[in-house]
Amino acid sequence: MPTIGNAQLKLLEKLCNACAVSGDEGEVRSIVMEEIKGHTDEVRVDAVGNVLVTKKGNGKSPSTSLRTSQPHLRVMLTAHMDEVGFMLVADDGEGLFRFETVGGMDVRQLPGKAVVVGREHLPGVIGARPIHLTTAEERKQKISLDALRIDIGPGTTKVKPGDWATFATRFQRSGPSVLAKALDDRLGVATLIELIKHAPPEIDLLAAFTVQEEIGLRGSRVAAYTFNPDIGIVLDSTPANDLPDWEGEENIAYNTKLGLGPAIYVADGSTISDPRLVRWLAETGTASKIPYQFRQPGGGGTDAGAIHKTRSGIPSISVSVPHRYTHSAISIARIDDWKNTLALLQAALANLTPDLLASERA
Amino acid sequence: MTEILPFLKDLISAPGLSGYEDPAANIIADKWRPLVHEISRGTLGSLQGLRRGTGKEPRPSVMIATHMDAIGLMVTGITDGFLRITRVGGVDVRVLPGTPVNVFATGAGASGTGATGAVTSAGEANVRPPLPGVVAQPSAQLLPDEARDGPVALEHLFIDTGLLPQKVSELVRVGDLVSFAQPPAELSGETLTGHSLDNRASVAALTVCLEELQTRPHVWDVWAVATSQEEVGAIGAAGSAYKLRPTIAIVVDVTFAKGPGASDWSTSPLGKGPTIVIGPNIHPALHKSMKELADKLEIPYTLEYTPSHSGTDGWATQVAAEGIPTLVIGLPLRYMHTAVELVALKDIQRTGRLLAEFIARLGPDYMDKIVWDK
Numbered sequence: 001m002p003t004i005g006n007a008q009l010k011l012l013e014k015l016c017n018a019c020a021v022s023g024d025e026g027e028v029r030s031i032v033m034e035e036i037k038g039h040t041d042e043v044r045v046d047a048v049g050n051v052l053v054t055k056k057g058n059g060k061s062p063s064t065s066l067r068t069s070q071p072h073l074r075v076m077l078t079a080h081m082d083e084v085g086f087m088l089v090a091d092d093g094e095g096l097f098r099f100e101t102v103g104g105m106d107v108r109q110l111p112g113k114a115v116v117v118g119r120e121h122l123p124g125v126i127g128a129r130p131i132h133l134t135t136a137e138e139r140k141q142k143i144s145l146d147a148l149r150i151d152i153g154p155g156t157t158k159v160k161p162g163d164w165a166t167f168a169t170r171f172q173r174s175g176p177s178v179l180a181k182a183l184d185d186r187l188g189v190a191t192l193i194e195l196i197k198h199a200p201p202e203i204d205l206l207a208a209f210t211v212q213e214e215i216g217l218r219g220s221r222v223a224a225y226t227f228n229p230d231i232g233i234v235l236d237s238t239p240a241n242d243l244p245d246w247e248g249e250e251n252i253a254y255n256t257k258l259g260l261g262p263a264i265y266v267a268d269g270s271t272i273s274d275p276r277l278v279r280w281l282a283e284t285g286t287a288s289k290i291p292y293q294f295r296q297p298g299g300g301g302t303d304a305g306a307i308h309k310t311r312s313g314i315p316s317i318s319v320s321v322p323h324r325y326t327h328s329a330i331s332i333a334r335i336d337d338w339k340n341t342l343a344l345l346q347a348a349l350a351n352l353t354p355d356l357l358a359s360e361r362a
Numbered sequence: 363m364t365e366i367l368p369f370l371k372d373l374i375s376a377p378g379l380s381g382y383e384d385p386a387a388n389i390i391a392d393k394w395r396p397l398v399h400e401i402s403r404g405t406l407g408s409l410q411g412l413r414r415g416t417g418k419e420p421r422p423s424v425m426i427a428t429h430m431d432a433i434g435l436m437v438t439g440i441t442d443g444f445l446r447i448t449r450v451g452g453v454d455v456r457v458l459p460g461t462p463v464n465v466f467a468t469g470a471g472a473s474g475t476g477a478t479g480a481v482t483s484a485g486e487a488n489v490r491p492p493l494p495g496v497v498a499q500p501s502a503q504l505l506p507d508e509a510r511d512g513p514v515a516l517e518h519l520f521i522d523t524g525l526l527p528q529k530v531s532e533l534v535r536v537g538d539l540v541s542f543a544q545p546p547a548e549l550s551g552e553t554l555t556g557h558s559l560d561n562r563a564s565v566a567a568l569t570v571c572l573e574e575l576q577t578r579p580h581v582w583d584v585w586a587v588a589t590s591q592e593e594v595g596a597i598g599a600a601g602s603a604y605k606l607r608p609t610i611a612i613v614v615d616v617t618f619a620k621g622p623g624a625s626d627w628s629t630s631p632l633g634k635g636p637t638i639v640i641g642p643n644i645h646p647a648l649h650k651s652m653k654e655l656a657d658k659l660e661i662p663y664t665l666e667y668t669p670s671h672s673g674t675d676g677w678a679t680q681v682a683a684e685g686i687p688t689l690v691i692g693l694p695l696r697y698m699h700t701a702v703e704l705v706a707l708k709d710i711q712r713t714g715r716l717l718a719e720f721i722a723r724l725g726p727d728y729m730d731k732i733v734w735d736k
Contacts, residue, residue, distance in 0.1 A: 095550055096622060108499065108513065112457030112700035114544055114555065123547040125555050125704060127697030129623030131454035132673065142513050143456055149622040151696065151704065153549030154633065168547070169462070174494050177524030179462075241501040244441050246509075246518050253503045259526075324522065329460035330496040332524045 002198045002346075004339040008190060011035065012178065012338075013171040015186035019116060021085030021102050021164040022215045025049055028081040028189065032209050035193045050219045051081075051209040052226060055199045073354050076206040076229035076314075077195060077345075078220050078303050079188030080213030080236070083181070084327045085166040088117065088150060088159065095124075095154040099165065100145075103214030107145050109328040114168035117152055117159050123168060124152035124159075167329040176334055177258075183331040185213070187321040188235035191342050200349040213303050217270075220303035224310035230357065231277065231315050232307040235345070237333065238263050238295055238320035254296065256322035258334045261291030262341035265318040268298065270305030274315035275362040281319065284348040290340050295320065315357060319345065366710060367554070369393055370546075370566040374556040377466060377492075377541035379450050380431040380594045383407050386558075390430060390565060390588050397572040398586060404605060407590035408598040413575060415582040417726055423583035424721060425608035425686075426571065427599050427675045428564035429592030429615065432557065433699055435463065435497075435521075435540035443527030444498065444520035447540060451593030456513045457700045459499035462543040463521060464492035471532030493533065494543060495523040544701035551633065552707045559703040561592065563710055564614040564693050567636075570714025571721070578722040582609070592675050599675030603682035609729060610648060610687045612720070613676035614713060616705070617666055617692030627667065630694045633706035635662035636713040637692035643672040643680055645687035647732045652689055652720060661716050666692050687732055691717070 002008075011031075020028040032051050036043065042054040057072035084103030091097055101107070111128035126148050131139075152159055169181040180186075192207055199205045206227040210219035224232060242257040256263040264281050265273050285292040295318075308316035321341045323333040369389075378386030387409045391401055398411035409430065415421050433451030440446070445465065449455075472490055498520045502510040505518055521540060523530060546556035554563075565588050572586055585606050590598030592615070603611060618624050619632040630637045638653050656663045671677055672690050680688040693713055696704040 106499075108456065109460045112461060112697070112702055114547060114702055123549055123555070125547075125549070125697065125702035127622055127702055127704065128454065128457045128700050130618055130698035130700075131452050132698065133618060133624060133626075133628070134454065139454060139456065140512065142511070147623060151549070151621065153553040153704070154551035156550035158550075167460075170545075172494050174524035175529060176526060179494060179496060179524055239501070241504065243444060243498065243500040243504055243520065245504045246500070246506055251504060253501075325460065325496065325498060328499075330462060332496065332522055 002194055004335060004342060008194060011193065012186060012190045015189055016171045016180035016182050019121065019166045020081055020083055021166055022082040022212045024164045025081040025211045032081065032189065032193065036196050039197050046222065046226060048219050048222055049211040050223045052223060053196060053207040055196055055205040057203050058201045072204040073352060074204045074206055074229045075231045075233065075349065075352065076208060076224065076227045077192055077233045077235060078208040078210050078223060079192040080185045080210045080219065080303060081189055082211055082214050083166060084214050085164055086150065088161045088163045088165065091161055092149065095152045095156065096149045097161065099150050103327065105327050108142050110148055111143050113329050115150055115165045116168045117150065117165040118163040120158060122152055122159055124150045124165065126150055169329050176336060177332050178335060179330050179332050181329060181331065183323045183333050184237040184326055187237045187333060187338055191235050191345065194342055195345060203349060203352060210303055217303050217306035221306035221310060224307040224314060228311060229314060232304060234302045234304040234307065234316065234318040236302040236318055236320045237323050238300065239326040240322035240324050256293055256295050258322055258324060258337065260293040261337055262344050263293050263295040263320040263322050265295050266297050268300050268302065270301035271308050271316060273317040276356055276359055277315060277317035280356055281317065281344065281348055284351060285344050288347040290344045290347060292344055366566045366570055367707060369569065370554065370562060373562045373565065374546050374558045377464065377539065378430060378432050379434040379539050379541060380591045382539055383431050383590045386430045386562065387588065393569055394572060394586060397576065404598060404602045406598045406601045408602045409588040410602060410606065411586040413572065413584040413586065415580050415584065417581035421583045422609035422729060423585055424724060425585040425587055425603065425606055425611040426568050426717060427587045427589050427602065427611060427613045427679060428568045429561045429599065429675055430565055430588035431590050431593055432541065433593050434542060437534060437536055437538040437540060439536060440530060440534060443525065443530040444522055445534060447516065447519065447521055449516065452699055454699065455516045458497040458519060459514065461497045461701050463495050463497060463540050464543040465495050465521060465523060465534060466492050466539045467533040468538055469533045469535040493523045493525065495521045498522040542701040549704065553704055554707060555702050555704045557701040557703060559695055559705050560616045560698055563616060563695065563705045567614055567693060567710045567713035568717065570711055571717035574715060574718035575721060578718055580722050580724065581726055582721065582724045584721055589675055596675045596678035600678035600682055603679040603686055607683055608686060611679045612689045612691060612717065613674050613679055614691045614693060615674040616695035616698060618698060619694035619696045621696040630664040630666055630692065632694045632696060633708055634664060636709060636716060637664045637666035637694065639666045639668055639672060639690040639692060641668035641672060642670065643668060643676045644689055645732065648687055648689040655720055655723065656716055659719055661712050
């Protein structure tokens, strides 16, 4: 059984340091293609930029796909390659550019951050007015996006409006944790690469590394249409809002907590997970003594929101590695949570049969 | 043009918050040792290098003061493994969320091991690697109503090191220092970004000056001083000015460069040379001779107007002891007091050269020109 060791952490580092804002996923796509080389039966890049991988079962199982009458259960696993970031939209001269955010970002996370711009990763910064020039009244207001610029320094022609930018954060280890940008969803991408390299033998594994999740679950929708799977499983990374409450009250809206293992989705803002899949993952975790948690039902969403509505509908579920400080320059995740996420998926995929979908829904 | 760059990048990668300047002072002392005749630390931590002049004793002296301390944060408490913080120096809380930091842990469990549990070698017994971390903004539902969309007050921000709560309690104690950890980066147009360029960029300019003086004879003694605790009130400069009692003083500090959010009369263009300050903090005769020299040498500069407090070490230096004729030179810098300050290397070089040229021209009779109401 593969697990998370130095090689996997190196891969995660490479994936997190790569820049792949929604619509510009090329860098991560290249890493994925390189990593899965020799481990697939079929691989292609589709019309929107998804990487679609097929890894067929070994034929020993008597199972039959319910949807397509193929000899194996066809299970689609997805992880999105894109991350939130910026696009330069106007050149103010002297190396200063107006920019817009791509994907959901809190503008309060932007002032005073280092960024990299364009294919060459040219370094730049998002500055802020010096505190000395602000008034007390002004400091009570958040700094709005239209007051911010990306500054790459004067005199270069290498950058232009239309270029993408992301935080310049470099991956770091700290004790049991990793600190990096884009853990959402490079954790999922790295997990899916491992699952392809060590695919469960009994099922047809249909892996989709999707694009444009952060701007509306757009890649997964066409990937699900193409694959037409029996089951959809989304590997994502979800916020852990497990910090202290300001009044010292119990934090009852933490979404997930670091250290409690993979977060199984029961319901989020866009998907009611298939109850049979919830049961399957939870029972597998319990039986295999792999820690897991249920993500608190509530808002937010994953690629499952698009996948489960594809064609006549696809039973779907999401599993996330929790991380703190979502969509900011630096997120934090626990290596053990990632390890347990991979372990849970491997154990679950190894015991998956068509009987599951024949069972009572609830 | 960029020979000073490696030194400056080293220097801004070091902490050295106000009152705790040693990490910066050590790097500067190593650089200055071959450039000066004597080097010492002031009572409050300023680094004082003396370069003797060729004039007859008793020689007049010029003090060039550049503060080396940096703004930052300090631990005020620990809650469930998250560090509560306050500021050291002026920090706009709105630039903090998501900022990478280093926590210099000194708790009981911190000795001998560092952030990653690595055992430090005997020779580095006192050097504990800092704990990496990030300034954490809790999610909206954990904050008071006004902070859900507006700026989150410092009392509601934390530092997260990624370590488990028990480990944090062992390693960190109240009063531990937290510095920004943004690595330096060279941007286009020979500009440099990083934290603490205020005012290590001026320390670099003074270093350029000292290098120039190696081949330029000068009559006067030169006190090169990297001052402590400027950010909390020009504390170190006041002590050094009193102790060294220079004949005149030139203070070099960063000033507001024009840029996003900074365009009014108090700002100066980036990359167009230093500023020569005018105002009550400045002796008019010093201003005049520096300006005339820059004109003569065709070194570009901007005039900077400070109607009252110059916001620099010059304010304290001018009134030290019986009073010291003082001049302030500004080095334009964008995004002051953020982790991504930005300077033009050209401005550092020009400032260093202008200082050296000024010093080399200080004759035995220069003070005769320092007269009022001429």
